[in-house]
Amino acid sequence: MAATIKSSYVLKPAEATWQGCQTLSEWDQIGCITHVGIIYFYRPDQHCVTPTDAIANTLKDSLRRALVPFYPLAGRLRWIEGGRLELDCNGMGVQFIEAESDLKLDDLGDFSPSPESHSLLPTVDYNLPIHELPLLFVQLTRFKCGGFSLALEISHAVTDGQSACHFIGEWAKLARGEPVGVMPFLDGQAFLARHLPAPTQVFDHIEFNQPPNLLGQSDDLQESKMKTTLTMLRLTKEQVDKLKQMANEGTNFNNSDTKRPYTRYETLAGHIWRCASRSRNHKDEQPTALMVCVDFRCRIKPQLPEGYFGNAVFYMPATSLAGDLLSKPLGYASSRIREAVEKVTMDYVLSAHERLKNEPDLTRFQDLHYAKESERGPFNGNPNIGVLSWLRLPIYGLDFGWGKEIYMGPGPHDFDGDSMILPGADGDGSVVVALSLQVAHIDVFKKHFYEDII
Template sequence: MAVSYKGSYTVKPVEPTWTGPLSLSEWDQIGTITHVPTIYFYQPPFQNRLIRDTIIRTLKDSLSCALVHFYPLAGRLRWIGQGRLELVCNAAGVQFIEAESQRKLDSFGDFSPSSEYEYLIPCVDYTVPIQELPLLLVQVTMFQCGGISLSFTISHAVVDGQSALHFISEWARIARGEPLAVSPFLDRKLLRAGDAPALSRPLLDHNEFNHPPLLIGQTNNIEERKKKTTVAMIKLTKSQVDKLKNMATNDGKSLNSTGRPYSRYETVTAHIWRCACKARGHKPEQPTALGVCVDSRSRMQPPLPPGYFGNATLDVIAVSSSGEVISRPLGYAASKIRKAIMTVSDEYVRSGIEFLKRQPDLTKFQDLHALGGDDGPFYGNPNIGVVSWLTLPMYGLDFGWGREVYMGPGTHDFDGDSLILPSHDDDDDGSLVVALCLQVSHMEAFKNHFYQDII
């Protein structure tokens, strides 16, 4: 797709902000520490040059104002040894890119992520030293039809999805001339950022920090990482979701110790896990792990303050054999997922922090794939990770010209990386979308199992 880049600017806070080093929590420094993209599309009419210039000016001015409140995003990361990072608040600014394309919005069809998104989303050059990389990159692309796309690429070492969307929504409020709804809570000391380990504290078992299973007969996952992947947006109607929930709940009553019906997330994630095992053609004895991302904000005692700005999510894992996931009722996989989620308590979170603080080096807990490394966690074959965006305030982002016509994840090319989102077509109708990345050789089989197994 032809995209012409009209300008790249550094946007800094409009007012002086606090400067100095800010300690990151252990949760900030593990898992994905690179940038995560999202993209929004807005309908015409924005053909008029004056309107377009006003949009660009409004976005840049309001971003500059938003960075006064969210000033860590205008800083830079730096390595401080032992695989650990520190955030330097220095108001160095964020990157803002202006671009144009002769494409029309209707040529994108249902907006499913494709290789063309690479031209609409800022590219992060990880050959540049990390202390020089912006933590936030923004790109506005104007299309011939008058539509626009607005994309964000935000460092996951600084914020999780909840915090990223908090920032974006407050930026939009400022663009509309409104005050902040919730100020960011910037003190990460609540998660013991910068504190020394307390060696006397006993630790719980944390299987999530073990390396996920490998394919039988392999000693590493390097070859699996090299295989070509593809992304699909797979839709589930409310009726299909309800059928899956009934299957999981009715067939797995003996496994459900809580008595509560399985949630949409537990059910659909169990279904994804089972279909992935089938599509990948595993041997029955093949070990497989499912990574579950849990938000700890409300699970802490006391809960983290509203607007906590940072990473407060952690991964826990459910482990089984592919044979059991496939052959046993759907409720079996759902029960494994629920058990993993229920382990996340205040004590568990604090124990996990303590475990990481005692590690001599955090590198092995970081996914360095985008940085050129082959070590670290990997939820590719035979494993999978499923992140829920079901409760995140993703939709309705209005900078003063109405809400988007589509919002979704940007390009992601990690085998086994998946998201569950509410359908954008009708926020309240109960339908869902699974954004899934798998190896090309497995995707069609996955799609077939995904729908054929819903009875």
């Protein structure tokens, strides 16, 4: 055990906030509706900061003040009919935990997720009714060396990555004594109802279909029981550039069918997809899907307001046969991913929104695999994979008044096929891939991941 809990508080907004029930958008209620973890490590300069107790007090005081403009995070979710959720803005508060560790920061090596690091993040008990669960858990863990970690578990039913980073960044500003820079836009559902036109075209939304199973299996129960492991794979800028060159090799970008070279995400996601299929030893005729997460804030007109607080992401599958992925160049996988991303037009988003509004029950669209090991996400698990991009999120440089973090990373996750791409912390063009895969496949995956680019 890396950490021992010493105290736990419920922190409420510093001032009275609006009370009432807020309707969530359809985008808030599909996909992952549980909590997502993130952790920061700090090694403060002892000559420049106040004692540890003052650090905790600064965090708690500024968090209470941040919950005034971001008051939905102090509320609670509750179920209503049709497998839908609404947000009760009741000001019940968030959970703040203080813990201590006998370890030093140096004992954690490169900070890659490990069994020991699980205790550094708050535990969310999904056996409790959803209306009793805080939407935000915060854990401050002090280490023997004087350093500390700050970990959050934040509800994905209320925030996507962009909104979560917005909140965390404004909280840090308040802790430094600065005013809020961009106020959150909280009237999301009303905005959508007022401004989104009816779709002019109805699409066959393949993203709402069941993902492929392994050939010869009618369900994924057997695969869901396989032991998984999480690994962090690092690529230098030179390795990323080499992969991009491989993806774009032989492509004529003056051709009207090809608008531009493949991006970092399209290249890296394609590489991960191919390596996963190869390491899983897929047959040529095996269908496989890669889940792409597309932010549609700027894809609809009018664009969502600055500071839009909520989910504005669309999950779209790129599909292929494993044989095509592996027999064709990397550019083929990248082209399948680009095709999926480019489907997410304004009309496509509006059509999907209308479809979800008219669904009698949203339960089958809700991904609860983060809470229950027996359930998996719609694009996770053999033969499928999810590749989430944090490349454009402002995830680094979080300064609460004692300097920037020495490391930031996602919370531990152990679901077969989950992966995310993060930019290197130094801004040097390097990337980190956090990948969860079955133990039986991970060594072969690493071999294929690096073999052509070392």
